[in-house]
Amino acid sequence: MTKNVVERIDDLVKIKTILVSVSDKSGLESFIPGLLGINPDITILSTGGTYSKIKEILGPDAEDNLKQVSDYTGQPETQGGLVKTLDFKIYLGLLTETYNPAHQDDLKRTHALPIDMVVVNLYPFTQTIAHENVIVENARGNIDIGGPTMIRAAAKNYIRVASVVDPKSYDGILDLLKAKAGSLGIEDRYSLASKAFEHTAQYDRAIADYLAGLSEKDVQSCYKTEG
Structure with missing residues (x-):
């Protein structure tokens, strides 16, 4: 099988389109206006409760920069937000x-935007299982699928995309963007990718350890089984 080997990249990538989908919404009230203060033309794609929070933060200006992922993809969110971002265009x-000319042709063919930054943190799995008397179904419901997938995709493509997983990093990212005229450098994106993979690794480790510690009785006690 022929492997795609990238030989040419841009050091500085201007942040024009970001995707924001967070469980922990702390810091957005300063981060989002900060991003738009650096580049007023940024397009923000967002989902569910995060979309509502950003709309509240931006007020009347929201319609100029903010778009729901479902409107962008043409696919509505499924019941309970089960599927929101798992879409080809994303x-x-x-x-x-x-x-890569073929990639650029695909973007034109689908009218998709190159996404320059994802701001994603995950369903609170470890916080959920820390609760006293938590049941297996509560834990299962807090296993995030779309979030880790977006984080991993962005981190894999650090040659172009910034992956932001920690609200504590927002101020530092704004400082970098201010210093670089709204862009992030390859060293910035590489550092963020390393943190992103560590984040998803810890998340998956917590899930694996929890499931390994359950007994068959623990699992069966939550459900009525057919057949």
Whole structure:
């Protein structure tokens, strides 16, 4: 099988389109206006409760910069937000490479935007299982799928995309963007990718350890089984 080997990238990538979908919404009230203060033309794609929070933060200005992922993809969110971001246009926007003509043709064909930054943190799995008398179904419901997938896609494509997983990093990222005229450098994106993979690794480790510690009785006690 022929491997795609990237030989040319941009050091500085201007942040024009970001995707924001967070469980922990702390810090957004300063981060989002801060991003728009640096580049007023940023497009923000968002989902569910995060979309509502950003709309509240931006007020009347929201319609100029904020778009629901479901409107962008043309696919409504499923009941309970089960599927929101797992869409071809989203992952095309995250994984495409700037100097790959086939990728650029795919973006044009689908009218997809190259996504330059994801701001994602995950369902509170460890906080949920820390509660006294938590049941297996509560834990299962807090296993995030779309979040880790977006984080991993962005982190894999650090040659173009910034992956932001920690609200504590928002101020530092704004400082970098201010210093670099709204762009992030390869060293910035690489550092963020390393942190992102560590974040998802810890998340998956917590899930694996929890499931390994359950007994068959623990699992069966939560459900009525058929057949």
